[in-house]
Amino acid sequence: MLVDTVKKYNAFPALSLPDRKWPQKSLSKPPRWLSTDLRDGNQALVQPMDGDAKLRYFQSLVQLGYKEIEVSYPSASQTEFDFTRRLITTKAIPDDVWIQVMAPCREELIRPTIEAARGAKKVIVHIHLSTSACFREVVFNMTERETIELAVRCTRLIRDLTKDSTDPELRQTEWTLEFTPENFQDTSPEFAVEICEAVKAAWEPTEENNIIFNVAATVEVAMPNVFADQIEYFCDHISEREKVCVSLHNHNDRGCAVAATEMGQLAGADRVEGCLFANGERTGNVDLVTLAMNLYTQGVDPGIDFGDINQVVDMVEELTKIAVHARAPYAGKYTFCTFTGTHQDAIRKGYKSRARLEEKLGVSAKWRMPYLPMDPADLGRKHEAVIRLNSQSGKGGIGWFVNDVFEIDMPRDLEIAFTRMVKRYAEEKSVEVTHDIIEDLFRSHYMLRCPEGLQLLRCTLRTGKVCSAVSNGVNGVNGEHKHETKGKALANKESRSGTVRLQAVIAIKGIRHEISGSGEDMFTSLVSAVHRLGFCFDVLDYHTQWQHSEGTEHEDSAGTTRRSASFVKLVSGGKISTSWGVGIHEDSVLASLHAILSAAEKLETS
Known part of the structure; x- marks a missing residue:
């Protein structure tokens, strides 16, 4: 029983931040987005994508509007290295898109990572090093000082190989450094700032070309509000803030990745990393689709086009071999559906009210609909998919289907009678009721069997x-x-x-x-x-x-x-x-x- 073992866990300590400012803020603009689908998402697949699949995925991300894409972990395998070269040599990368390549803080793996990116126009070199006491002591057996020295040594190597290189081809590339104090959420905030200051001093960023500090919740161990406090502390204490891009990379171990990421942005973060539909290791990365659409429903343009969400779902499911959950926010096939009679009635009345209002105003009205926080049509979802019928459905949903099929509104008594008939049919057959079933039942019970057999040859009134x-x-x-x-x-x-x-x-x-x-x-x-x-x-x-x-x-x-x-x-x-x-x-x-x-x-x- 879990109750017998609960004492083995300690509550995550809150951060003392009495003058916190983030709770009074609101999101009014989108972050810089980075898709890690091709790296962090791909390495979490039972069957990692091959080069052709990764290219299709990359092209889809570009089409959606992503300008920063982590494409590979070149030192991990020849497939990863070759894919990076393929993108560059075939000129598949638009001029305004940054590719990101990742390596651990290991000097022998940094060199092939940079070589893989040779010839690209815009490259972010991403190195990571775990900074939490747990990982330093249990996994790496390193002190804080040794950890800082390693991070600085790797940063200087990257600088020598990129922006300070004597190789003319490498100097033509616009290079940016991203450093991840991995497990930032479980790292003391003072040490996180200290190691990032040392890395920044070694890299020497500018206001025009920031250094990126990816303050990651590699393993989600704190509540979202505590994480926001940590981000605000980091943003307030890192020096030369104008030369720093604070990036978030939230995993979903506690199921709070979306909330933590949104609160982290309120606390001052500039950039968000994640995957479409929350792919990634263990419980996955934060869901980029949910984050973008949450902004959209608050009147903020996310800068990413999910106007055909079904096509995006099909692409991701085909290439990752992982199904998007039927009730995933915005994208699941049942997300905008309701089987419950009271819900169906409310939605039906909402659409009628909206139609009357727009007819009166002569223009499209602000979205205000029972049970639907956004218009399914904005995602390319058909309105007929909003309501699904089974034995639990009510007259509102059944009336909706009849209107879809015949473009009529049934009188109330007829609507009640037909609802009883449909519910009885659904109970007896144990099936979901489709438009075809509705049409067959309505025609067979209320309309002439052979309407073409009746002709009006002459009529005088x-x-x-x-x-x-x-x-x-x-x-x-x-x-x-x-x-x-x-x-x-x-x-x-x-x-x-x-x-x-x-x-x-x-x-x-x-x-x-x-x-x-x-x-x-x-x-x-x-x-x-x-x-x-x-x-x-x-x-x-x-x-x-x-x-x-x-x-x-x-x-x-x-x-x-x-x-x-x-x-x-x-x-x-x-x-x-x-x-x-x-x-x-x-x-x-x-x-x-x-x-x-x-x-x-x-x-x-x-």
Whole structure:
């Protein structure tokens, strides 16, 4: 039991920093980004990438917008060395991109590392040396003084081989040094500053070409706020701050890498190292995607383009052979999805509210949506993927799917009835409900089985002395152009404005029928006419919606298509059973006729 062994662990000591300033700050600009995918991420793979895979990954990082990329550990293997040479000799590195090559503080490994970078335009030479008491004493058996001397000796060697080199080709390269006091988080802050001061003095950076100190949480052992205190202490105590770039490299052992990195930036850090989707040793490096998108959702341009996140996921999964978790922030396939009914209803209402607001303003509105901190469309995610249906889903999500498929909003009673049907189907089949299933269920239960078998050959409507004659395919036969009408209707009810009389010729499966009826409007006169076909029912409810869309043959003067959607709830003559019918057609008479006949036929067979 863990409870029996908890006393073997000590709490990480907090740093005394009573005048800390970082909690009052906010992030208003992106950091300098460095991708370590090709080095730190690659060395953590069961199957490290070969040269071709690394080249594809490198090109993707450049396309995303990364200007600093750690490409290799050249002294680790011939593959790493050769890949670095390939990038340089094939001129695959854009002029504005810095490549970074890494080596430990070992003089015999620094020389091949620099040789691998020969001929590149911009190179960061990255050396690392563990500075924590644990590693110095347990792993390296070195004192603080010996550690400083080694770091300075390696720095002077790099300087001799690069910016002070007598080799004309090496002097053409713009060189920068990055020094990592590895396990900085577990290093005393005073010693971290001391060793970095010694390295800086040996390198002699300038304001135009800073030295990079990568103050890494190589193993995450402290809470994020303690780490931020450490960063603020370092930034305040390192001399010539204008010549120093403070870089963060957070691992995720405690699951706090993102929080620690964001707080570290508040505390003064200038640069962030990490991997796409948190790849890297053990629990991985900080996730560059999450950090960038967190800035984006706060109104800060991260400078990295994740506008097609699915493509990035596909690339990383293919080349690393590691799947991105289904619920990974921003990128997981379920990240923007909800199966819960209350969530679905809130999101659906949010989209409707946003549409009304943007119609009113005439411009795109600020993002404000229940359960969605950002617009999935900004990442190339389709809105239909936001809501997924199963037996736990509610009418909000099911209504969303119906609107996706048919571009209609169901009346509330129909929405409740159809939701019960879909949930029952999902429970019985134990499946996720797709758009195809929704379409099949809705058509089979509410729409005519063979709508093409019903034709409206002629229709005449008369109100008093006014006559409107229409034929099949003509829009707006009832003369009304409202978006939606609702009401309870009874057949043959006289209106104060007069009676509407309908005469029509229809064909059902090729058989002609002459029908006629009268009522207070087109719909009730049509109900009266259908009664004469031998159907016995009463109307409990009906709704009509007008739809507007572009690109079909039935267009109004504005160039948009007008389709009528009719919803009818009928009760059998014996008041035993009820049925809904739905009709959608460019011709409003046909839409209503489809709905009435569909519901009437189901009453007869129920």
